[in-house]
Amino acid sequence: ARKVVKLWYDREGDCLEVLFEHRKGYFRQTKNDQVMEKIDEEGNLLGFSVLKVSRLGKKPLEVALS
Numbered sequence: 001a002r003k004v005v006k007l008w009y010d011r012e013g014d015c016l017e018v019l020f021e022h023r024k025g026y027f028r029q030t031k032n033d034q035v036m037e038k039i040d041e042e043g044n045l046l047g048f049s050v051l052k053v054s055r056l057g058k059k060p061l062e063v064a065l066s
Contacts, residue, residue, distance in 0.1 A: 006047075014054050019047035032063040039066060 006019045019038065025046045027036040038047040045066050050056075 009053070015049055015051050016053045017047065017049040021046045030063050030065065032061070034061065035063045035065075037065050 003020065006022065008017045009015070010017075023040055023046055025038045025040040027038050027049065030037055030048075034051050036049045036051070037045060038049070040046055043066060048065060050061065
């Protein structure tokens, strides 16, 4: 089965959102202030968002997600 990933970039808010599944959930902090993960009620990872994308530069951003 194919998985579809949805990507949104909000230029005004400088935020990238990536969703693996389009279901009800909520965003919570990760150990990196620049990344939020979206999970459902059971804690399953639905996606993530990256703030201040334009400031990433040459060094990759690395964060562990649930």
